Structures are given as structure tokens and as C-alpha cells.
Amino acid sequence: MEPILNVKNLTMMFGGLKALDNVNITIQKGQIAALIGPNGAGKTTFFNCITGIYEPTEGFVAITPPGKSTQTLKGLKPNHVTERGLARTFQNIRLFEGMTVLENVMIGRHCRMNSGIVGALLRPGSQRNEEKKAVHDSYEILEKIGLEQYVNEKAMNLPYGAQRRLEIARALATDPFLLLLDEPAAGMNPHETKELDDLIIWLRDNEDLSIFLIEHDMKLVMSLSDWIHVVDYGKKIAEGTPEDVKSNPEVIKAYLGDESEDA
Amino acid sequence: MVTKNEIKQAFIVALWFMVLTFPIMVIKINTIKNIVIFRWSYFFWVGVVTFFASLVWNYFLRVKEEKKKAETSDDIPAVHRLLQNVRFRIPFLITITIFFAAYPFVFPMYHTSIMISALVYVMLGLGLNIVVGLAGLLDLGYVAFYAVGAYAYALLNLHFGVGFWLALPISALLGFLFGTLLGYPVLRLRGDYLAIVTLGFGEIIRIILENWNDFSNGPRGISNIPAPGSFGIELGQHGTVIYIYFIVIALVLLTVFFVNRLENSRIGRAWIALRDDEIACQAMGIDKVKTKLTAFALGATWASIGGVVFAAKTSYINPMSFTIWESITILCVVVIGGMGSAIGVIAGALVLILLPEYLRAVAEYRMLVFGALQVIVMVFKPEGLIQSVRKTYKFKKVEE
Numbered sequence: 298m299e300p301i302l303n304v305k306n307l308t309m310m311f312g313g314l315k316a317l318d319n320v321n322i323t324i325q326k327g328q329i330a331a332l333i334g335p336n337g338a339g340k341t342t343f344f345n346c347i348t349g350i351y352e353p354t355e356g357f358v359a360i361t362p363p364g365k366s367t368q369t370l371k372g373l374k375p376n377h378v379t380e381r382g383l384a385r386t387f388q389n390i391r392l393f394e395g396m397t398v399l400e401n402v403m404i405g406r407h408c409r410m411n412s413g414i415v416g417a418l419l420r421p422g423s424q425r426n427e428e429k430k431a432v433h434d435s436y437e438i439l440e441k442i443g444l445e446q447y448v449n450e451k452a453m454n455l456p457y458g459a460q461r462r463l464e465i466a467r468a469l470a471t472d473p474f475l476l477l478l479d480e481p482a483a484g485m486n487p488h489e490t491k492e493l494d495d496l497i498i499w500l501r502d503n504e505d506l507s508i509f510l511i512e513h514d515m516k517l518v519m520s521l522s523d524w525i526h527v528v529d530y531g532k533k534i535a536e537g538t539p540e541d542v543k544s545n546p547e548v549i550k551a552y553l554g555d556e557s558e559d560a
Numbered sequence: 561m562v563t564k565n566e567i568k569q570a571f572i573v574a575l576w577f578m579v580l581t582f583p584i585m586v587i588k589i590n591t592i593k594n595i596v597i598f599r600w601s602y603f604f605w606v607g608v609v610t611f612f613a614s615l616v617w618n619y620f621l622r623v624k625e626e627k628k629k630a631e632t633s634d635d636i637p638a639v640h641r642l643l644q645n646v647r648f649r650i651p652f653l654i655t656i657t658i659f660f661a662a663y664p665f666v667f668p669m670y671h672t673s674i675m676i677s678a679l680v681y682v683m684l685g686l687g688l689n690i691v692v693g694l695a696g697l698l699d700l701g702y703v704a705f706y707a708v709g710a711y712a713y714a715l716l717n718l719h720f721g722v723g724f725w726l727a728l729p730i731s732a733l734l735g736f737l738f739g740t741l742l743g744y745p746v747l748r749l750r751g752d753y754l755a756i757v758t759l760g761f762g763e764i765i766r767i768i769l770e771n772w773n774d775f776s777n778g779p780r781g782i783s784n785i786p787a788p789g790s791f792g793i794e795l796g797q798h799g800t801v802i803y804i805y806f807i808v809i810a811l812v813l814l815t816v817f818f819v820n821r822l823e824n825s826r827i828g829r830a831w832i833a834l835r836d837d838e839i840a841c842q843a844m845g846i847d848k849v850k851t852k853l854t855a856f857a858l859g860a861t862w863a864s865i866g867g868v869v870f871a872a873k874t875s876y877i878n879p880m881s882f883t884i885w886e887s888i889t890i891l892c893v894v895v896i897g898g899m900g901s902a903i904g905v906i907a908g909a910l911v912l913i914l915l916p917e918y919l920r921a922v923a924e925y926r927m928l929v930f931g932a933l934q935v936i937v938m939v940f941k942p943e944g945l946i947q948s949v950r951k952t953y954k955f956k957k958v959e960e
Contacts, residue, residue, distance in 0.1 A: 350842075350843070375843050376843075376845045376846055379843060379844060380845050387839075387843075391839065392837070393833045396829070396833070396836065397950050397952065400832075400951075403829060404829055404833045404841070407829070407830055407833075407845055414822075414827060416826075417821055420821060436955055445955075448953065449952040449953065468844075471844060471845050
């Protein structure tokens with residue numbers, strides 16, 4: 298079967314710095330895949346390259362949405378990437394702070410709605426229905442994620458863990474087939490991490506989603522992932538099941554340093 | 561209570577002010593007799609007044625800090641809370657309606673005329689609020705669109721005899737077009753850079769109007785712009801002012817109605833998302849280009865309509881009515897009123913435009929009072945007179 302995300306020879310240069318060097322990654326449908334690596338290895342850069350925030354210097358990114366044909370993402374703007382079904386969250390939370398929780402999620406619905414200026418000014422029936430549906434759908438998503446008690450709260454007033462979850466809710470609202478989570482557990486306490494763990498598995502099983510996450514919490518990564526990709530200094534150094542990766546000498550070297558050097 | 565530290569600070573501030581204002585407050589040069597007069601009593605009074613002003617200032621700052629610490633979760637402005645209360649809302653709306661309906665008949669023509677200017681600023685403020693308050697694009701050349709509207713009506717009337725009612729939609733369209741035109745080159749800019757470019761744009765329009773004699777009559781301006789057509793009814797001078805007053809009221813109501821709808825629509829939310837976080841906004845599937853352009857275009861539309869009304873009201877326009885100072889005033893209306901808050905902008909426009917007019921009693925100091933007021937609002941209420949409040953949605957327990 299075609300992988301839903303197929304990245305080939307992705308290279309990203311910032312001036313003379315090679316942030317990503319010939320990275321190949323594929324993601325299968327229904328997978329929970331993780332991208333790990335030491336700080337500064339290029340993980341977030343990789344996300345930025347596939348979601349169109351950066352334009353990669355070289356390489357090829359293709360997606361195959363379930364039931365649709367393969368298409369390339371090269372040169373697409375972030376909003377068009379999202380329209381095609383890739384949704385992401387951010388490492389440093391980027392919520393719309395001046396809006397309510399519900400409105401944040403409704404922003405996610407934006408690209409699935411159509412009404413324009415005239416619709417907003419004259420509010421014909423079609424626009425009203427669309428708006429009603431967006432409110433309804435957004436509320437449903439909040440219920441799934443367990444944030445419905447905050448519905449009319451300003452996003453910035455939410456507790457930290459809830460803000461992280463709201464980012465996921467907002468990404469879900471764009472109707473993605475692949476969810477990209479950039480360090481979703483960063484700064485969470487063990488209890489919140491456990492909830493997140495459950496949420497991600499629940500999403501995969503019930504929402505027909507594939508998930509690709511960057512994470513530093515190894516316990517979470519090992520328990521959650523079906524497949525792990527490891528990058529270091531912009532190069533991919535290993536991939537495999539959690540067991541394979543755990544015992545891979547290259548990976549151990551990247552994380553703990555070379556034994557001979559320390560001696 | 562006043563702390564020792566505050567007294568010390570007040571003392572230092574007073575001393576500083578005494579030194580600072582010494583040349584203007586104390587020294588007076590009589591150029592006829594060629595003598596210098598020292599007014600030492602002024603020296604003393606500056607000190608005393610500043611001393612107490614500083615104490616009061618610090619007191620209010622402390623009150624504000626304590627309020628923030630107490631963290632009252634209910635930060636909804638009193639006006640909104642009252643408006644949500646039905647028992648208050650209806651009498652309030654009726655009072656407002658009666659006040660504005662009776663206004664031109666109760667007060668002399670001069671006051672009606674001032675009120676018209678204030679209401680035009682309400683429209684301008686609400687338009688700029690779309691660009692600055694909602695979409696977060698700092699536009700310092702907003703007056704350019706105001707000029708576009710005013711000149712569109714004046715020139716169309718001069719050359720083709722187009723009347724007010726036809727000029728209104730044409731100018732609105734032109735405004736929309738010019739807004740888009742300005743929007744394109746500044747798509748990539750944000751913050752300070754955007755402000756500078758829009759500032760330049762505003763000046764370009766003014767300078768063109770000032771220098772392109774064949775087109776705009778240059779600095780002499782265009783006179784004899786007719787008042788709005790009254791469909792054959794003779795109104796007289798006083799009648800015409802009242803007539804324009806009600807047209808402006810209608811336009812303001814229309815603006816409020818539309819802006820309110822925009823704010824809680826798909827586009828309005830996209831604007832706010834763009835303001836809060838541009839990258840996240842794009843990553844959530846919002847087309848940045850389209851969103852920015854609609855903000856500029858719609859903002860410009862209202863400025864243009866305001867311009868038509870202005871031209872019809874004053875019956876004479878020249879480029880001097882469209883200086884950078886106008887842009888700044890409109891921006892002050894939005895910022896002091898409350899960014900993103902329609903009620904705030906209305907309040908801001910009425911306060912900022914009416915106040916200087918009624919401060920003519922203290923004519924020499926009116927701009928001083930005006931400036932002081934702005935500083936005070938920004939220090940103690942940085943979110944504006946009436947903060948914006950987002951729409952809340954009610955949900956019944958969803959069916960199991």
C-alpha cells in the first residue's frame with residue numbers, strides 16, 4: 298500500500314548550515330510514528346518543511362490521502378497543505394489568545410467553510426447553516442478532547458495542559474488524515490502525559506487518523522509509537538520499532554555520546 | 561495609605577518639573593521694554609501641583625496593581641454586563657434612541673454640526689477598527705481612503721453631476737479597490753514596517769491631490785459640493801444640516817450592523833486569528849493573502865463612505881483636510897476606545913471628537929488636556945475605554 302506520507306531526500310539549508318540532510322521518511326496509514334533526536338537535530342525544521350512553513354531546498358514530499366491519489370506538496374503554502382489534510386500543533390503553544398476556546402476550534406473549521414464577505418454581511422440561509430454547523434462540530438470536537446467546560450473561556454486563561462489539548466482540538470477541526478504533533482507532552486506532569494497518551498491512541502483508533510509526533514519524553518514515545526525515526530545533526534540515523542531503536546548503537550551514541558570519546 | 565517612598569518620589573518629581581518648566585513658566589521676556597521678568601510664584605505652584613499630582617498618580621497605579629492581583633475573573637466591562645441584562649438593555653436603547661433622534665431639534669445647529677463630525681469619526685473608527693483592531697495591521701495612512709471617498713464625490717459631481725446617493729456606492733467601491741491596491745504591496749509586511757509603508761501611502765495620496773492641479777484643483781480644493789439630494793424637497797440651511805445628521809445616523813447604524821456581523825463571521829475570526837498569531841493562522845488553513853486584503857479593502861470602504869459624507873457636509877474640500885494628523889486621530893479613536901471593540905470605538909470617537917470641541921472654553925489648553933487624557937487612558941486602561949468581548953455560545957446538554 299502507498300504510504301500516506303512519503304518524504305524523499307529532503308534537504309534544508311539555512312545559508313551554509315544543513316539543517317536537514319537527505320532525510321527519507323515514510324508513514325503508513327493508521328501508524329503512530331515518532332520522530333526523535335537530540336536537541337537541535339532538525340525535528341521541528343522537518344515539520345516546518347512538510348507543512349509549508351519553510352520551502353525545502355531539495356527533496357520531494359508526497360501525500361496519499363486515504364481514498365485519493367498521490368500528490369506532491371512541494372511549493373504549497375501552509376494553508377494549502379492544511380487543506381489537503383495535514384494538521385499540526387506547535388512546540389511552543391500558538392493559540393489565538395484573544396479568542397474563546399470554541400472560536401479557536403472554529404478557526405480550524407475555516408478551511409472547510411465557504412462563506413465570504415457577502416455571506417458575512419447579508420447572512421443568507423446557507424451561511425447561517427454553515428455557521429451553525431461549524432459551532433456544532435467544534436463543540437463536538439471539544440467534547441471528544443474533554444475541553445467542553447472551557448467552551449467560552451478565553452484561550453489564554455486555560456491551564457497549561459488544557460492549552461496543549463486545545464491545540465490538538467484545533468488541528469482536528471481541520472479534518473486531517475495525518476496529525477503532526479510537535480512535542481505535545483512538553484511541560485506536562487505525569488498525570489497529564491498519561492491522559493495525552495490515552496488521547497492519542499483514542500484518536501488513532503476512533504478518528505481514523507495517523508499520527509506523527511516529535512517527543513522528548515522517551516517513556517511516552519516507547520509506549521505509544523509503532524515506528525520510530527531518529528535524526529541527529531539533520532541526518533536520519535535509524536528507524537524501526539521501539540525495541541530496535543532502543544538497542545541501536547547509533548542511537549545510543551547520539552543520545553549518550555561515544556564511549557571511546559569519554560574514556 | 562501613602563508610603564514614605566511615594567512621598568520621596570513625588571518630591572523628586574516636583575523638583576524635576578520645577579527645573580524643567582523653569583524657562584517657560586518662570587522666565588518671561590518683555591521684548592518691548594527689553595526686560596526679563598521672573599515669576600517666582602509660578603515656580604512654587606508648579607512644584608506644589610506636581611507633588612500632589614504625583615501622589616494621586618501613584619495611588620491610582622497601586623489600585624490598578626492590586627486589582628490585577630485580586631484577579632477578578634470577571635473582566636467583562638460594565639457596559640457589556642449591563643447590555644446583557646434585558647431589564648436594563650431596553651430602557652437604555654430607548655434612551656439612546658430618543659437622545660439621538662431629538663438631538664438636532666433640541667440643540668442649536670452648531671452642536672448638530674459637531675455631532676455630525678463626531679459620527680463621521682465613528683464610521684471611520686469602526687472601519688479602521690477592522691484593520692487595526694481585528695486584523696492587527698497597523699495602518700497609519702487610513703486617511704488616504706477618506707480622501708478617496710471625499711474626492712470621488714467632489715470630482716464626480718464636478719465633472720459628471722453625479723449626486724450624493726449615487727456617489728455613495730461608487731465611492732464605497734472605489735475605497736474597496738484602493739484598499740486592495742494598498743493591500744497588495746504590503747502583504748509581506750508587519751508591525752513597524754507596515755506602519756511606515758501605509759504612512760507613505762497616505763502622504764502620497766495627499767501630495768498627489770495637492771500637486772496635480774488639473775485633476776484635483778490642487779491646494780485650492782473643490783468648492784460648491786452639493787449637500788445630499790433631498791428628492792425635490794426644499795430644506796433650507798438648517799434643514800439640510802438636520803437632514804445630513806440623520807443620513808449619518810443611518811450610515812452609522814448600518815456600519816455598526818455590518819461590522820458586528822463581520823466580527824462574528826468566518827472572515828472576522830480569520831482576522832483575529834491573523835492578529836493573534838500569523839504562523840498558526842496559516843497552519844490552520846487560513847489564506848493569509850485573502851484575509852489581509854479583505855481587511856484592508858473593507859476598512860477602506862467605510863473610510864470612503866465617511867469621505868463622501870464629509871464632502872457633502874462641508875461642501876468644500878482641499879488636501880489639508882486629509883493630513884497625517886487625521887490618520888493619527890482616527891487611530892487614537894480606535895486605540896483609546898478599545899481595539900476590536902465596536903462599542904469602545906463609538907465611545908472613543910464621541911469622547912475624542914466632542915471633547916476638544918467643548919473644551920474650547922479653555923481654548924489655549926485644550927490640546928494639553930486632550931493629550932493628558934490620552935496618556936491617562938493608556939496608563940490606567942491600556943485595553944481602551946471599553947474592552948472588546950467575544951461572543952459566547954450557549955449549549956444545551958448534547959443529546960446522548
